[in-house]
């Protein structure tokens with residue numbers, strides 16, 4: 132796709148700290164983590180734990196008190212704040228679209244500021260509206276008030292992507308949407324991210340959203356402390372302490388099933404299953420569990436990509452997986468594995 136840039140940048144937080152004037156303590160306290168280029172990092176934690184502050188230190192809406200944040204090795208503090216913000220897409224919960232401007236004009240804002248030629252701006256805007264599922268012919272000439280909440284968030288994403296920034300900051304971007312719209316727009320964003328691969332910092336307070344969206348999850352607690360920075364699977368199966376374990380929730384055994392696929396299991400032999408439609412080996416254990424419950428069977432065949440039955444999945448196998456820690460897991464999580472077992476039964 133033309134101009135569908137693959138620019139992405141590594142973001143390094145290096146003891147980044149923010150103490151607001153008059154505050155008794157830091158809002159973000161010595162945050163150190165590296166977000167690899169092209170990944171989605173979800174900042175997760177309770178209200179007031181410093182997620183928004185961490186995010187806005189990147190585009191300098193909030194200035195660091197100490198420490199550093201580097202984008203591809205360059206400190207944000209060394210960059211002109213306005214120029215920096217043009218190279219960082221920013222999406223917030225209540226997208227501030229310009230009400231008196233059409234959707235096309237809204238999306239064109241940054242490329243126009245950057246002085247792109249008129250044709251290039253027009254092509255880019257149309258391309259982006261298509262990409263976020265708003266055909267420009269139908270939507271380009273409308274005004275924000277003529278769109279639904281979900282459509283407005285999509286325009287916000289298109290506008291943030293318009294100048295092909297290497298970094299996207301998204302602060303609870305789907306928080307105000309109803310659950311069905313939120314699911315759909317999450318799926319769309321993931322599909323979009325497959326294509327454009329921006330390094331994305333995504334603030335959420337919803338564990339399910341974090342597991343779905345994040346390549347990695349950074350869990351914050353009060354006082355702006357980063358408590359765990361890890362893959363969703365590790366967060367679910369090996370929380371570093373009780374705070375994370377509680378935050379992840381009692382149903383983490385079930386959630387962990389959404390991360391494992393039938394192909395990862397040591398299946399029982401192929402002949403052991405009833406002669407019913409097989410599950411694809413690429414399906415998650417969560418899907419397999421639903422299928423088992425729907426069919427009232429305690430076992431189902433599993434097929435490879437060619438439709439060949441390669442084994443049998445049983446309720447017992449899934450139950451064991453729900454409670455099983457990862458092979459490299461620590462003692463704590465092993466000790467916790469018991470209760471998770473019971474939840475699926």
Ligand SMILES: Nc1ncnc2c1ncn2[C@@H]1O[C@H](COP(=O)(O)OP(=O)(O)O)[C@@H](O)[C@H]1O
Pocket residue numbers: 151152154158176177178179180181182183184185
């Ligand atoms: N502009 C500000 N001035 C003073 N304190 C602030 C400001 N913004 C946030 N805070 C405080 O900093 C802490 C972290 O806030 P915030 O980063 O918004 O957390 P979160 O996004 O996780 O809810 C909170 O205690 C909040 O009250």
Ligand SMILES: [Mg+2]
Pocket residue numbers: 182183184334
């Ligand atoms: Mg916030």
